[in-house]
Amino acid sequence: MSTLGSFIWSIADQLRGPYRPNQYGTVVLPFTILRRLDCILEPDQATVRELAAQFENPNRLKLEVKKATGRTFYNTSNYSFANLLADADGLADNLADYIDRFSADVDVFEYFDFKKEILALEKAGLLREIVKSFGKIDLHPDAVSNSDMGDAFEYIIRKFNEAANETSGDHYTPRDAIRLLVDLLFAEKDVDLTEGGIIRSLYDPTAGTGGMLSLAEEHLLAGNPDAKLGLYGQEYNPQSYAICKSDLLAKGHDATNIAFGNTLTDDAFKGRQFDYCMSNPPYGVDWKQYAKAVKEERDSAGPFGRFAPGLPPTSDGQMLFLLHLTHKMRAPEDGGGRAGIVMNGSPLTNGRAPDPKKPNESSIRQWLLESDLVDAIVALPNNMFFNTGIATYIWILDNTKHPDRKGLVQLIDGTSFWTKMRKNLGDKGRELGDADRAEVLRLYGDFTDADPDYSKVLRNDEFGYWAVTIERPLLDEENKPVYASKGRVKPDSKKREIENVPFSYGGSTVGASGQAEIIQAYFEAEVRPHVPDAWIDWAKVRTGYEIPFTRHFYRYVPPRPLAEIDSDLEKQVTKILDLLREVEG
Known part of the structure; x- marks a missing residue:
């Protein structure tokens, strides 16, 4: 180089x-x-x-x-x-x-x-x-x-x-991050991948210059030189497409497997599914210009279309690619598929519990989790990418999970597994060394809560909650409730509150089926003692899903002693006074 x-x-x-x-x-x-x-x-x-x-x-x-x-x-x-x-x-x-x-x-x-x-x-x-x-x-x-x-x-x-001073949402995926993604993607099927003469397919809908495809092939062939991996990809940037295609040509692959175009509006491999899928979609990039086409496809494709579970806001389209990958994984009856995608933190929690008629990001998470497609999510260290220092996560999806992992999601905090680079490359100052990747893979393979600071295994329903509207009565000048038609107490909209009630409240393990009992128990314990005149508006109860990753790995750090803080302040004041004396002198 x-x-x-x-x-x-x-x-x-x-x-x-x-x-x-x-x-x-x-x-x-x-x-x-x-x-x-x-x-x-x-x-x-x-x-x-x-x-x-x-x-x-x-x-x-x-x-x-x-x-x-x-x-x-x-x-x-x-x-x-x-x-x-x-x-x-x-x-x-x-x-x-x-x-x-x-x-x-x-x-x-x-x-x-x-x-x-x-x-x-x-x-x-x-x-x-x-x-x-x-x-x-x-x-x-x-x-x-x-x-x-x-x-x-x-x-x-x-x-x-x-x-050119460009600051787009297209973040080139560093090789160390790709290697971890590939390791995780192939981890569950490692035994199968060592069989002689195997043929597998790998697809990247945001292929870029082909880095993910190349390293995935390199990984597979290193463990099984006789394996055949068909590489497929689509890319909408002309330069990146040209580089990706020429790279595959140089390696002897079928160049027609790399298509030019926008995956969201024109899936070049419509009707095709793959053994493995990978993607690093653009973060925080709006899809307003494609919104009409995407919505038309959703409406015409029906309940089994790519975007049927919901649509994120047009300000950020990365969850559209997440949905697209689930659509491209080989069906379970045909052997199943796995997918890996790198995204920022927005898809974990953005989007409130929606109106059922307007499915959003929360609806997408609900569909993924209730369909048992999320296998693991790994938090990467900050400052891993060349032109962004934001927090990033690898999602691993699987539609044929190992029996031990069914109904469960593993969260891995890999933020502390990194090696300082000798010289920064743009915003990239940290890299995942071999030992760092090995530690993440060990945690993934162990699949336990034995290292609670780094690994949590949770039921799918533990990410669900009900957004419950709590009403209080509107009072007249004499501090008496105001009644609406049919003798109902009129609620005071200024005092209205939304309480998020976890499916798992009170240790419940029955999930969504326990809605009425769990919400009522929450209300009696957490609300009524403080506001005795409140009531639940059951007609407005909404279901939501979120994956509060940082909350699960929150570590309490006690504040510094006041004496220590006072001492530091005195030192700084002394320095300032000394500087002022120099200026005056």
């Missing part, structure tokens, strides 16, 4: 002047992809040209190339980095010809508008030097591993976005 990083910045130096720093990526990214593909194709270039002369039909040619080289993509141009500079006057045209003659599945350069960039470089007098520079570096996978290449791409994007 250090050599590659130096090379990247040497290219950036050549672009100074005609290009602004935030524009460097439009040149560096497509040229990096082109050079990597060029290095992969170079050994068989002559063979492919001979085959192209024999077979005009693209489908037949693709088949013959696959038989001869083992690759699914090719380029039939007479040009490559080996000879592009030989014709100085025709460099721009010849480079365009090279790009045009990739097989149809290599559409990545269209998403950079690369031909336009070639003409701009030629006009600026930079094209020859850029081609010459890229021709000198070896980007073959034998020289630059897929993992290092993925890191390099995300590094380029991050640095150039910083130069």
Whole structure:
């Protein structure tokens, strides 16, 4: 990475002047992809040209190339980095010809508008030097591993976005966080994954540059080199899509498994389900522009549609991706599926107990928990991501839980398992080392409350509650209740209160079925002794679900002694007075 990083910045130096720093990526990214593909194709270039002369039909040619080289993509141009500079006057045209003659599945350069960039470089007098520079570096996978290449791409994007002062909700997932997510995703099925000749599928609806897909494959093959993992993904950012697709091409995967487009409005794999699903959706990014399409789909798809359980507010769409993943997990009757998703803290508690006609975030949690889909939630350390320091969580979903985990959710507090980085990368100052990941996996595997500071195992119904409206009478000038029609006491809206009554109040284990008894018991013990004239408005009782993660792991820290505080204050006052004397003197 250090050599590659130096090379990247040497290219950036050549672009100074005609290009602004935030524009460097439009040149560096497509040229990096082109050079990597060029290095992969170079050994068989002559063979492919001979085959192209024999077979005009693209489908037949693709088949013959696959038989001869083992690759699914090719380029039939007479040009490559080996000879592009030989014709100085025709460099721009010849480079365009090279790009045009990739097989149809290599559409990545269209998403950079690369031909336009070639003409701009030629006009600026930079094209020859850029081609010459890229021709000198070896980007073959034998020289630059897929993992290092993925890191390099995300590094380029991050640095150039910083130069543009962009602050989007798209947080590139650091490799250490992905590795923990992959470990957890595969943990429950580890025994199955060691079987010879297994074939599994993995899907990421927010694929980005393909980091999650790549590391998941790396993890599986490390434990079972004979395993086959079909990788599928969808990405709506043109640059990220192009990088992801080219990365999978370089590894020999079927490039048609990576689709361009918005997963929320146009599911490219509609009707398909997968063994494993992963996602790091954008946080706190609104979906107002997609709201009409999403709501129309919800209304037309009925009770089994992607978004049937509820919709989050249009200010934050990450729970839409959570719902989407549950829809893409392989059905239990077909073997079942697992999903892992990284989100911030909002999906845990946002959204009050809703009106049944207006399902919201709480409704989504209710559906997930009552369907027994939530397996575990892990709190990650702060300052884990490159451009945000906020709290993040990994959710693990499973529609075929192990019998011991059925009806239960495990909460793991992993906030203290981290290693300080030698040098910060943006906001990322902490990383999950091997020992940190191992500790989280141990807690997950133990599945007990034996370490209550770090692991809690709770029943699904322990996250449920009833929002109960407590009324008090409106009094007239003589302090007497005011009656409405039919002899009912009129409530005073100013004194109205909402009490959240947990399903588990009083140690109850019967869940939602004990609504009347539990609410009444709560009212008699917690409300009536303080306000004897109050009553419950049963018509307004609403059901809600929340996962108050921090509350479950709250640790009381006693306040400092007053004498210690006074001593510190005196020291600070003395320092201030000394400074003032220096100024006056």
